[in-house]
Amino acid sequence: MRMRIGWCVVAVMLACAANVSAQESPLAPVMVGYSASEAALMQTTPVATAVNSLRWEHNTVDLTSAAVVRFELCYDTASPCPTITTTASAFTPTSAQGGPPAAGNSAFKMLLPALTPGNHTVTVKACNTELCGDASTPFAFTFVVKPGVPTALGLIPGGGGD
Numbered sequence: 210m211r212m213r214i215g216w217c218v219v220a221v222m223l224a225c226a227a228n229v230s231a232q233e234s235p236l237a238p239v240m241v242g243y244s245a246s247e248a249a250l251m252q253t254t255p256v257a258t259a260v261n262s263l264r265w266e267h268n269t270v271d272l273t274s275a276a277v278v279r280f281e282l283c284y285d286t287a288s289p290c291p292t293i294t295t296t297a298s299a300f301t302p303t304s305a306q307g308g309p310p311a312a313g314n315s316a317f318k319m320l321l322p323a324l325t326p327g328n329h330t331v332t333v334k335a336c337n338t339e340l341c342g343d344a345s346t347p348f349a350f351t352f353v354v355k356p357g358v359p360t361a362l363g364l365i366p367g368g369g370g371d
Contacts, residue, residue: 254328255350261321264307265333265345266314276337280317283332284324286347294336295319324352 263282271277280297283290299315302308310316328351332344 257321257350257352258355259321259323262318263321263331263333263348264302264316264318266310266316267335269313269315271335272315275335275342277335278338279336280319281334281336281341282319283334283344284322285329286332293319293322321352326352326354328352 265280267277267280279294281292281294283292297317297319300318302310302316302318306318307316328349330347330349332347334341334344336342
């Protein structure tokens with residue numbers, strides 16, 4: 210026997226995809242208003258909001274031997290790259306923050322800067338007082354703006370239309 214489940218997604222109006230069988234992966238999200246390629250990208254690219262931090266690791270020995278004093282972050286690989294310099298301090302990440310760094314590394318974090326909604330990349334360079342090392346491999350993510358909470362709920366006379 211096949212189970213039938215109905216899914217509803219709210220966009221501008223309700224759109225229901227009914228009669229989805231359990232064998233057709235009923236837990237897959239319904240992406241209303243996005244092309245198939247955009248939906249696929251959103252499912253494989255990490256999604257960030259303004260409350261997320263960027264995390265990276267750096268070799269602990271190199272921090273001392275190369276006298277690392279700061280990190281430079283470059284967003285969206287523009288040329289010239291607008292960098293954000295940070296003196297981020299090491300932290301001990303929890304399992305929710307990706308767990309401990311790899312052996313011999315220290316973990317660092319920095320709150321994401323104000324970004325426009327959409328796809329972004331970031332690279333990180335370790336720097337001493339004289340120069341910076343090579344940039345990390347670009348990390349891609351999608352930045353989204355989380356809508357605020359609706360307020361002033363109540364009842365009014367009349368029907369549901371205008």
